[in-house]
Amino acid sequence: MTIHGLWVISKAGGLVFSRSYSDVLPPQPVNTILTLAGILHGIHAITAKLTPAPIPGVPISGLESFEAEGWGGKVFLTPTGTKFVVLHSLPQAGLDDLLRRIYEIYSDAVMKNPFHTPEMPINSSLFETKLQTLMSSVNA
Amino acid sequence: MSQAVGYSTTPPSSSSRFSLQSITSSSSTTHTPNPPSLYGSSQNPSSSTINNANVNPNRRESARSSIIPSQQGSSSLQQQLFGSVGGGGGAGSASNQQQYLNILDRPLNKTKAFEVALSSWAFMFSEIVSYSQSRVDSVTDLEKRLSSLGYEVGQRILSLILLRNTQTSNLKDPKREHRLIPILQFVHTQIYKFIFGKPADGLERSSEAEDEYMLISNESPLTQFISVPKDMSDLSCEAFTAGLVEGVLDGLDLPARVTAHWVGDQYPDTPQRTVILIKLDGKVMDREEALGK
Numbered sequence: 435m436t437i438h439g440l441w442v443i444s445k446a447g448g449l450v451f452s453r454s455y456s457d458v459l460p461p462q463p464v465n466t467i468l469t470l471a472g473i474l475h476g477i478h479a480i481t482a483k484l485t486p487a488p489i490p491g492v493p494i495s496g497l498e499s500f501e502a503e504g505w506g507g508k509v510f511l512t513p514t515g516t517k518f519v520v521l522h523s524l525p526q527a528g529l530d531d532l533l534r535r536i537y538e539i540y541s542d543a544v545m546k547n548p549f550h551t552p553e554m555p556i557n558s559s560l561f562e563t564k565l566q567t568l569m570s571s572v573n574a
Numbered sequence: 575m576s577q578a579v580g581y582s583t584t585p586p587s588s589s590s591r592f593s594l595q596s597i598t599s600s601s602s603t604t605h606t607p608n609p610p611s612l613y614g615s616s617q618n619p620s621s622s623t624i625n626n627a628n629v630n631p632n633r634r635e636s637a638r639s640s641i642i643p644s645q646q647g648s649s650s651l652q653q654q655l656f657g658s659v660g661g662g663g664g665a666g667s668a669s670n671q672q673q674y675l676n677i678l679d680r681p682l683n684k685t686k687a688f689e690v691a692l693s694s695w696a697f698m699f700s701e702i703v704s705y706s707q708s709r710v711d712s713v714t715d716l717e718k719r720l721s722s723l724g725y726e727v728g729q730r731i732l733s734l735i736l737l738r739n740t741q742t743s744n745l746k747d748p749k750r751e752h753r754l755i756p757i758l759q760f761v762h763t764q765i766y767k768f769i770f771g772k773p774a775d776g777l778e779r780s781s782e783a784e785d786e787y788m789l790i791s792n793e794s795p796l797t798q799f800i801s802v803p804k805d806m807s808d809l810s811c812e813a814f815t816a817g818l819v820e821g822v823l824d825g826l827d828l829p830a831r832v833t834a835h836w837v838g839d840q841y842p843d844t845p846q847r848t849v850i851l852i853k854l855d856g857k858v859m860d861r862e863e864a865l866g867k
Contacts, residue, residue, distance in 0.1 A: 547800050548702075548800060549703075549803050
């Protein structure tokens, strides 16, 4: 039960933050992660379009998780369109809770920081330290 | 309805607050037999009474503004600034009136239930900082700007706290500190407690200079969410607090130069530790000496 990494994808589909929290998955160059995040954004948009019977009034969420051999990913979409993607080992419990905690940290450390420009890469040391604390408590 | 038409001919909000009150007082008489079409759900007769009596004031407001569309923007802003319009409008909303008391009509010595959420403050302070940042060229200027904003706040807070203290002691023995150490302790405990909900984490006298004192806070609620980028590393947004302290000290006739310094790099346990450095004016030290022990 490990969290391998976290991506934050902006409303427009750009990768604004990515960190690796374990060395299980092979490290990828930044450009590869950027491409992957863009593809994921696209797939998410397509799956949201494909929803056969959308419930009126409930936002369509699209792709929620994906699984591969030994690892998987969980997508969390905020009401403003920012996506948090957690890459994790299988099986993994408590992901919803974890993603909500990440969202909370994001709102505190990123959105309340006057030096952050929306839709731009996240450059907050506070965000990184808080995430690091959270991830090491989960990975422990 | 004829009265409501008369109201619509009044010029839209010449002086915001009072025109609004006259509107609401007139509307309380005219509005009770509301045109049912204005309420979406009032086709259902059982719910319509509820709607008329105590649906939240926004509904009333929107119903009214559909009569006069030009009023909508201004009145909703007024509603935020001056509390509920519906509360003034009567119509059995005494509890509403209690809840959304006009900010100017609130009792000065009552603070319960009028607290502001930390998040709203954090977002506003974030906007203040980025607004100020877009209007200055250097880190020093930004700190000066924040500090001058804090100064204004400090002056007002001082008056308010002194008034409240006097009122709680039943106007007997009104007290205003005049000596250096009690004043600094007053800032350390009372002012900090009023702003942040807890006293400062330390009040120290500088070992290097006699006229320098330091207020230490390990984590300030004001700036706890802010992380300064590396190229501005000597900026401390606590300059606002520093200005605030300066305003308070100045109000107590203790002129000083107050600056904020981030020292978290020396304290790994408390990475946000900030020191508010108070450098007292020379005349304060002279006065203290003259007053003696």
